[in-house]
Amino acid sequence: MSNNDHEHIKSSKPDERDSDSLFGDLEEEVSEGGQKVRHRGVYLLPNLFTTGALFCGFYAVISGMHDKFGHAAIAIFIAMLLDGMDGRVARMTNTQSAFGEQYDSLADMVSFGVAPALVMFTWVLGDLGRWGWSAAFIYTACAALRLARFNTQIGVVDKKYFIGLASPMAAAIIAATVLVLSNYQLESLWVKSGLAILTVCTGLLMVSNFRYSSFKSVDFRGRVPFGVMLLIVMAFALLTIYQEEGLLVISVAYGLSAPLVWVLRKLGLLKAE
Secondary structure, three states: OOHHHHHHHHHHOOOHHHHHOOOOOOEEEEEEOOEEEEEEOOOHHHHHHHHHHHHHHHHHHHHHHOOOHHHHHHHHHHHHHHHHHHHHHHHHOOOOOHHHHHHHHHHHHHHHHHHHHHHHHHHOHHHHOHHHHHHHHHHHHHHHHHHHHHHHOOOOOOOOEEEOOOHHHHHHHHHHHHHHHOOOOOOOHHHHHHHHHHHHHHHHHHOOOOEEEOOOOOOOOOOOOHHHHHHHHHHHHHHHHOHHHHHHHHHHHHHHHHHHHHHHHHOOOOOOO
């Protein structure tokens, strides 16, 4: 056996530093310049945003347990903001990794799957007994299925659309509902049942085949008519006055947009693409 063979065998053995380290060191293969390169450790910057989103989801659960439902809803919206930034930061800084993708998906499950369901259950669904926790579980399970399906369809589905309601927008519907109605005493069984139905339907939209726009095809650098800019200014003004209600209207409108388009196409009132 040649010396080169001995060197190859030696290099293929696990690094002795891994056995000396308490937690070990992550090593993954990435593509750089068309070649496969192995790197140790994880990228700090994008994973900081993901960790922040994860913390917000955890904080929302804790706030809901202490009847601070407004704080819980706001924490979910902050998690949405951080979740939307981590991927963009990774692409801008060329720090994308398989670890980051998996970590982001698990953080989404906590922030947009578990947290909204538990906040809704603690707020109102708990009064419905088994029906209440069943509705919360259906939402959580649908969020898990939605994230699993999304992970398997990366690079396959047209990036202009989401197949099924994205979990952050589903969480936005729940959080905005809590934000608007948590200041009221909801004693009616019909209202509580309606909120349970809302929770279940929002979960089912996540695993549906409705196509939701991802807005990735919108050219924000292009020119628009002056009237469009005026409408945007008025929308911002209304959101400033009616913040909670505005968030609820926007999130529900987006959630209903894909089913409405599907119905209009079935009726022949809208041409298929």
